[in-house]
Amino acid sequence: MIGALFALAAFGMALVWGVMNVINITQGEFVVLGGYVAVLLAENGIHPFYAILVAPILLYGIGWFFYQTIIKRVVDRDLFTSLLATFGISILLQQLMNQVFGADIRRAAHGYGTWGFFDGLVTVEQVKLLAAVAAIALGGVLVLFLKKSRLGQAIRATAQNARAARIMGIDTDKVYAATYSLNAAICGAAGAMVAMIWVVEPYIGLVYTIRAFMIAIIAGLGNLSGVVVAGLGLGVAENFAGFILGAEYQIAFVFGLLVVILVGRSYLLGRKREYLK
């Protein structure tokens, strides 16, 4: 169930990657920002569940701002330039959040209880269930949006061939702006749920970026069902690893897994004289 949230962030990452050819390191920071929206709402007496609606709107604006100021200038450059630029934004946001919200671990109080089945042998936290349902619903809406709406079609056309799309009269600059902001909005919604289920802190963002990245490479770009399966799988794997190795290894596990997956994939491809593109 946790994996559904990872999958959401990964979907956004794959979207930006596929459409704009930008690997967005800022992904995790958007998630954390969304989380802080939920925390602030909860602390001001509004139920944090509304953050799932509020956070995307705010994050859409933030994403749009970063696109217009920075990302716009690096979209056409090589991948590493944009990687480094988003890495810079990521550091910037981390520290800004640290200054504004403080370094403490925060969580959004939600007041949902836990259901127990079989005399408490199996427990299901209502909020987790709710978050999973919301994540799946959001994913569904997103897919419909990309398939049916004009903007969604334009986004997909740009992903296939940006130059052809421009010739066909699509304003690719607008499409890029929309894609990047949309991604930020998705992350914001995921983040709001993260803040309800777990906690947020300013420096946790990179872990979410790496998770999203891993899922995106395992599943491949634009492979939605793959993203969902990989996301769920990663959620399960992390829980097991935390259970077996101990919680202090969890971050090391996530990053170690990334290295293993990348090396493994490149080894498998290398036998066919190919490489990851």
Place this chain on the structure above:
Amino acid sequence: MNTTDRPVLLYGGILMVGIFLPLAFPAFQTQIAMMWMMITFALTWDILGGRMGYNSFGNIVFFGVGMYAAASIQHELYFDIGQFEVISNQFNLQLTPEKYVFGLGLGMIVGAILCVVMAWVMGLGILGLRGQYFAICTLGLGVAVGEFAGSIDYIGAGSGMAAPVFPLAMGSAGLFFSYFFFILVVATFFSLKWLYSTRFGLALNAIRDDEDKAEAMGLHTTRYKTVAWCVAAFFLSFAGAGFGHLNGFIDPLDVAFPGATFGVWMVLMAILGGKGTLWGPVVGAVVFHVTQEFFWSTLLGWQRVALGLLIVIVVVFFPLGIMGWAKERWPERFGHKIEESPS
């Protein structure tokens, strides 16, 4: 001034600076040592990042490994392993100067061998990856190794370990290490200058320009990339060994594997100076370090905001860096070294 005199004067001048600067400003000896270290960072990062087009966020791994290796050797040689925990906590690690230098030397050699072996083994796997995948993989690697080092009891786990105390009078450590790092940076600079003038340097540039074509021309690209990484690891491990001893205390996340500070700075410094040039990283590191020492303390708490902003500005608006800008501005000063970019 004709062109043959210029390098001699330049190198002579730098030698003078290297020898007399720490003597002239005794209060800043540690900062001067740090400056030479920063130049080493930028130069070693540039082997992969600038020359080869492989941007690594994980070079800091070798810095930390070298540091831990050197400090561990000191402990192994002169202190009973049973007392290890107690000693490191009480910060009571006195040695005679001869033992100190010998231990440091041995530790550096062991650290360098360890780092080169590590770079070789990891490189065979990781450097099969191309471009941006390599960048992200090293980003993961840097964090994973740091977290992992924080859970090994032998090297003090999360609470860190102490390096031996410098044996001479209090003030002389700064002087010793400013010369130590100066020698290191000179050695690094001339090794790389020589390396870039060989076939190996050409191969690295070929990989940067078009790896598929380089491979089609018969270069074993993965092998070249691995060797380049080993070279970077070799020099970084010395820097790590020196810094561990200079700092006196080794913390896994803040001193040994500081991905968020040194790890990012080395990228920034090389790009700021101009990646892919020999002098660029040197200039970038000096400019960055001096401004940082002057202004950082006034930005209390906002340093990393400034750092992030600086990265974005440099990457977006000045991708060529200082040296690249100078080359465009005064092409004749660089003589035949002008490289016309094809597009």
